[in-house]
Structures are given as C-alpha cells and as structure tokens.
Amino acid sequence: MFSIANVSELFKDAQYVNFYPFVGENYFSAPHKILVLGESHYGPKTINSNHDFTNWIVGEDYLLPKIDGKGFPGYTRCFDNTARVLAECCNSDSYKVYREIAFYNYFQETVGEGHHRSKAFLTSELVEKSRKALGEVLETLKPDLVVGWGYSRLEWEWLPHDRKQIWQVPGKLHLFTIDEYLPVPFWCMKHPSNFFPVGLHRELYGLIKEHLWGK
Template sequence: MQEPFFEPWVGENYPSQAPKILVLGESHYGKPEWYTPAFTQYVVKDWALCQKGSSPFFTKIAKILLGKPYEWISLEEEHKLWNRVAFYNYVQQFVGDGPRMRPTPEMWAEAEEALDYVIAQLTPDIVIVTGKELGYHVGTFEKKYTGPAKFCYWTHPSARAFKKEDAVKAFDEAKNNYAK
C-alpha cells in the first residue's frame, strides 16, 4: 500500500467515536509553495475551524452529520463535529492553482492505493464520498474493498445539484447499515 502525500485531518476525538466517520473530498489546489504533507490540516483549520465561520462546503457537511441540515449551527457545534471526524482528499497532488480545475486521469489512477492505506490506518465505519466523479472512482475502489467500512455517496456540497435531503437519506442509510 502506498502512503498518501497529503496527511488526513484526524479530529482529536475521532478514535473514540462510534461510528467513526471519514469525510472524503476530491482534491486540493494551491500555489506550489503550499505543497506540503500538512496541507489538509491547514485547509481544515482555515476553512472548517476558522473563528469567522467555515466555508459552505464544511458547514453543509457539519449540519448533515449533526442531524441539523436545515438549522443554524454555532461555531462551537461545528468545531466539535470537525474534531470528531477525519477528512481526507483522494487526489494526492494539487490539481492546479485555483478552483474548478479537474484531476488528470493519471492523478485519479495514482490515488487509489493511498486511499486504501488511509482506510487501513483510520479504520472508519462510514466513508462519506463528496462528489459525483469522485464517487465513480471510489465506487471502483469499493468493488475491490473487503473491509467493513460503509460508503455513503453525496453530490459535492458546493454543487448546484446538491440536495440536503439526498445527503441526509444516504447518511441515514449508512448509519443504519453500520448499526447492523
């Protein structure tokens, strides 16, 4: 198994959670000087744990995982949530220097082994996959996967097609399958 370049964010309370949840994003973008194994930790700290409030991507995820998809949540609630989950981006290279850039076929292909490594290390019970194209690639991985984690597929929370009710339904189904 290949270790990832970008180390996953692992909330300080993640190991004691039941179920343990790994949120899987697609990719990072940024300037070459930002390219460091700790980049995912910076992203979560700057975008999910920011004192001004997190980005809509992180907030939508937090609301659904907290069971409050249509409610306002406090920064404290959001911070507690992100300290109970893990977050990892599938693609292990910057896809470019700004949003809306897409991974190359090579980037997608190279990422599967690192995901296998991260899942083996973190032993999540539920993996939330955020994005349709990411879901396609993770679905291919899941067909070969023999572990106990349940995969939960969402449209990307920043996409226009994202529907909270669909994400809630998928997450509820994953939790129910975990409980069995």
C-alpha cells in the first residue's frame, strides 16, 4: 500500500516542495493518473514546518477516515464535490476515488489565518517558489490530467501565464498546457465549494475523458 512514508521518500530531495501531496494508494496503478490541484492552506505559520500537512488534511488522520457512509462532512464540501465529479458513480461512495488520485495545494506555505479569503502571508517570493514546486510535483507524479480548483484565481492569477490551449469546447471548457512544465493537460473547473453544479461538471469531465482517452 502506498503511504505517507512513500510520499516523503518521493519528495525528500525536492528543492521547492514544502507541503508534500496526498497520493492515493492506487494512484500509480490507475488507468489514468489524476492530480487535483487546490490553492491554499490557511492557519498559523507554524504549519509550514509540517511537510505532511496536506496528507494529514486529506488522508490518514483527518478527512477520509471520518466518512460515515453519507458522504463527506459539511466542512469538506470541496473534496466531496470533486469526488462526485471524478468518480465513476456519483453517490455516497464517490470518495473512494481518492484511492486512485492525488491532491496537492499550489501554495507551499500558509497564505493567511482566520477568514478563508485572507492572503496576509502571500508574497511574490511565495508565488515564485510555488510555481517551481508545482513543476517538481509534475515531474515526480507525472499525471495524465491536472484538475484545478477554480478558474478565476488559480487559472488566471497564480499559474504561469505562458501556456498553450490544446482543446476547447466553446462556451464550456478548455484544456491547456503550461510551457515551463511537462506537457500535461490542465482543466480548471469552477471552485467546488458552495453552489457547485456537480452534474454539469460530470458532463464536462466526460467530454475530457472522451477527448483524451477515447472513453
């Protein structure tokens, strides 16, 4: 079984990655490797010394073990909505898709405390470090698709802007690659928080799968 210890070994020599990604136990054997890309961790700066903080949030200690058969708790709506888009079936078992995917937050230090929109700790240096860190993650995990949380900020503000659009469904979605990274397709969907249209995004993800993999 793939574990936090395995992830630590993968990234122990990384120059820029601080918060190691969560990697599902079956990620490397999945038919198509999906990396879900969130934006930020929030909290005191003391969490910056914990390389396994993302794993703690998503995996072994905090999120997945608390599933009660009714879906994710309310405070983890983003993870639940994402699972319901990516899983084969949209139901209370959708969360099991996390065994086959990876999750990584873009910013490699906490960006603020208190209100979830706070960016008090965000600096140009952190933006640059985080851009380089994502490159290291892509080189290591080699995903077949990156699914980003949010197209308003993640796509247009934080990700590097030198990119190529590689496929588009007018008015619905587009895929792009980023020049400084491996040629991995990126799809930035609506941020999966409140008022997130799961059904629409399942339809869009179906179009992407058909385009990339013929199914």
